[in-house]
Amino acid sequence: MTVTRRAFLASVCAAGLAAGLPRPIRAQPEGSVLQMPPLLDATSSGAFDLVAQDAETAFIGRTASATWGFNNQTFLGPTLRLAANRAVAASVTNHLTEPFALHWHGLLVPGYADGGPHMPIEPKKKWSIELDINQPPATIWYHSHTHLHTANHVQKGLAGVIQLSDGRDDERGLPTEYGIDDLTLVIQDRRFDRRGKMVYDPGMHDEMMGFTGDVILVNGQVGAKAVVPRGIVRLRLLNGSNARVYDLASRAGRLLHLVATDAGFLDRPTTIEVLRLAPGERAEVLIDFTDGTNDVLVSGPNPNVGMMGGGMMGGGMMGRTQKAGFDILPIEVGSTHATRIERLPESLDGVMPDLVALGAFRRDITLDMGMGGMMRRRDKRHSINGQSFDMDKLNFSVQRGVTEIWTIEGQMMAHPLHIHGVVFQVLSENGGPVSPRNRGWKDTVLVDGRVEIAVQFDQPASADKPFMFHCHILEHEDGGMMGQFAVV
Ligand code: C2O
Ligand code: CU
Ligand code: CU
Numbered sequence: 001m002t003v004t005r006r007a008f009l010a011s012v013c014a015a016g017l018a019a020g021l022p023r024p025i026r027a028q029p030e031g032s033v034l035q036m037p038p039l040l041d042a043t044s045s046g047a048f049d050l051v052a053q054d055a056e057t058a059f060i061g062r063t064a065s066a067t068w069g070f071n072n073q074t075f076l077g078p079t080l081r082l083a084a085n086r087a088v089a090a091s092v093t094n095h096l097t098e099p100f101a102l103h104w105h106g107l108l109v110p111g112y113a114d115g116g117p118h119m120p121i122e123p124k125k126k127w128s129i130e131l132d133i134n135q136p137p138a139t140i141w142y143h144s145h146t147h148l149h150t151a152n153h154v155q156k157g158l159a160g161v162i163q164l165s166d167g168r169d170d171e172r173g174l175p176t177e178y179g180i181d182d183l184t185l186v187i188q189d190r191r192f193d194r195r196g197k198m199v200y201d202p203g204m205h206d207e208m209m210g211f212t213g214d215v216i217l218v219n220g221q222v223g224a225k226a227v228v229p230r231g232i233v234r235l236r237l238l239n240g241s242n243a244r245v246y247d248l249a250s251r252a253g254r255l256l257h258l259v260a261t262d263a264g265f266l267d268r269p270t271t272i273e274v275l276r277l278a279p280g281e282r283a284e285v286l287i288d289f290t291d292g293t294n295d296v297l298v299s300g301p302n303p304n305v306g307m308m309g310g311g312m313m314g315g316g317m318m319g320r321t322q323k324a325g326f327d328i329l330p331i332e333v334g335s336t337h338a339t340r341i342e343r344l345p346e347s348l349d350g351v352m353p354d355l356v357a358l359g360a361f362r363r364d365i366t367l368d369m370g371m372g373g374m375m376r377r378r379d380k381r382h383s384i385n386g387q388s389f390d391m392d393k394l395n396f397s398v399q400r401g402v403t404e405i406w407t408i409e410g411q412m413m414a415h416p417l418h419i420h421g422v423v424f425q426v427l428s429e430n431g432g433p434v435s436p437r438n439r440g441w442k443d444t445v446l447v448d449g450r451v452e453i454a455v456q457f458d459q460p461a462s463a464d465k466p467f468m469f470h471c472h473i474l475e476h477e478d479g480g481m482m483g484q485f486a487v488v
Contacts, residue, residue: 034224034329036179037186040071040078043165047089048080050142052096052158059222060215063196068096068157075220077142077160079184084137084164093126099146100153104162105280105418106140106262106443107131111461111487114420116468117147117391135423136264136350136441137166139184139236139282147391148379151211151242151474155200157220159240161186173345174259175234175286180337183226183233185297186240187277187328189213202475207381208369209306209413210243210279210473218329225330230292231339233331234259236284239277242474245414245446247300248275248328250287254295257344260284261440263423265350270436274300278416278446280472283437289333290342297329304448306413353425353441355454357403363396365408367415367447367471367481381479382471388480394466395483398457407452414448415476420467421459421487427452444472461487 042048055074056064070077082088092102092115099122103115112119113129121127140162144153161184175181191199191213202211215222239246250256257269262282275283289295368383380388387395398404405427408417426438430449438445445451461467463486470482 032221032224034218034221034226036079036184037073037076037160037219038071038078039081039178041081042088043081043083043167046083046086048082049091049093050077050102051093052100054096057220058196059190059198059217059220060192060196065198066156067198068153070158070160075157076186079161079163079178080142081163081165082133084166085134087130087132089128090131091126091128092121094121094123097123099123100144100149100158101146102127102142102158103145103420104131104140104142106138106282107133107162108135108421108423108459109133110459111421111465111467114461114465114467115142116145116420116465118465120146133164135164137169138164138260138262138264139238139284140164140262141238141240141282143240145468148478151202151478152200154240154474155190155211155242159186161236161238163236172265172348173341173343175232175341177337177340181229181231181233181340182236183228184219184236184238185329186219186238187246188217188241189244190215190217207378207475207479210304210475212241212244212302216326216328225332227332227334227336228289229337229339230289230333230335232341232344233287233289234284235287235297236282237275237277238282239279241279243279243304244302245279245304246277246328247303248277249273249298249300251296251298252293254287257286258283258437259286259345259348260350261437262443263441265348266440267350267352268347269344270439272436275437276303276446278414278444278472279474280416280418280444281446286344288344289331290339292333294333295331296327297331298325299328300325304414350440352439353454355403355425355456357405357454360403360405360454363404363406365406365417365469367408367410367417369412369476369481379478379480382476382481384469384481384483387483389470389482389484394463395485397463397486397488400457400460400487403454403456405452405454407450408447409450410447414446415481416444416446416472417451417469418444418472419455419469421461422455422457422467424453424455427454457487459487461485
């Protein structure tokens, strides 16, 4: 252990000198207890700073992988806790050697503050922006949204969770002790080479179907287990993967009590057995551990292998996660922390969406990935309504304050559609009723066939700092399955 650390430090110092910057380092002890990202609570200060830097992380064994993180985290960034109803002075500093843009996914702020691809932060530069937050409490996130490089940046670690809080979760009867009975779980899948080095080497198949890996990271950790008190435990789940869709469940058969979707609380907990979570989506669930027995959070195989099937092009590179269910996180019930909450709340104060969209403008959105895409340029492989993303072309303008109905169709496979600067209500899925996980307010929805949504456009966005709408399979996004709109 000591030897490993010293060896790491030596190589890190050499690299750090070369780059002129310190490179933090973290080695992952095996079978360890899951760590939360550090909590950066800005609810009273009203200000936070994020600094992105180069680092190395040993995910498996002693092999270090080149990674990126924020605020001296070697991979990912701190969990930001922000007041749901007050302005916060944010700054993002770039200590990397390439530009990146940082988007607040789920934050309802104007286009100029949204951190999309039109707002890159150059190396050594600092972006200071006032975020005037006024929305219901929710678990949202931040991640790189850099033109053509989002997939690579996010897999390298440029992401983190944001908790929008109104300080009233104790009144709601919800677990609130960060990392104890209120766990933040960033779920991602990665590929590693034989030596344990993380690799991102998307081939044609990955650019078509999205990049999936066969090793699961939770908060950037491989093989860690969570230890929870005997009682009700809250999991704030973020699918921060580039492309993998999870079907989350308890191995012991415990029910998942869904209390919040992307944009905030439901009116009451909804019980589900399997929670499908697509890239970009968040969900908060409560699980009852009062009987004291251990469990494992598991996932079914990726349901999103498309019409071509899972095996056709994959060859040997698909791991076991493609074929069978797999473990996400072992959960052990410990006695270090006293039970705090033993009963599920009967109701929550979330307001369920009920948009009246009579006479609303209707827009048809097709997420296309034609087979001819393989022949095209890397950034023109995918498209929306036949047009690949073009930074210089506004796709449409919406009048501020209106509600529109979008009918979204996904080709070939399921696509998680995300829209910036808005929240929406799912009205129907394939002409039928909305599944329980999609009944709350959403900003990202898995389109598996055809989905109809009602979208409320309240935040302004100018034509030169527009909002994006795109598939959250990041290889699709970088591949052109994205558009942009103004709200005026
Ligand atoms: Cu989470 Cu446009 O992204
Ligand atoms: Cu977003
Ligand atoms: Cu897609």
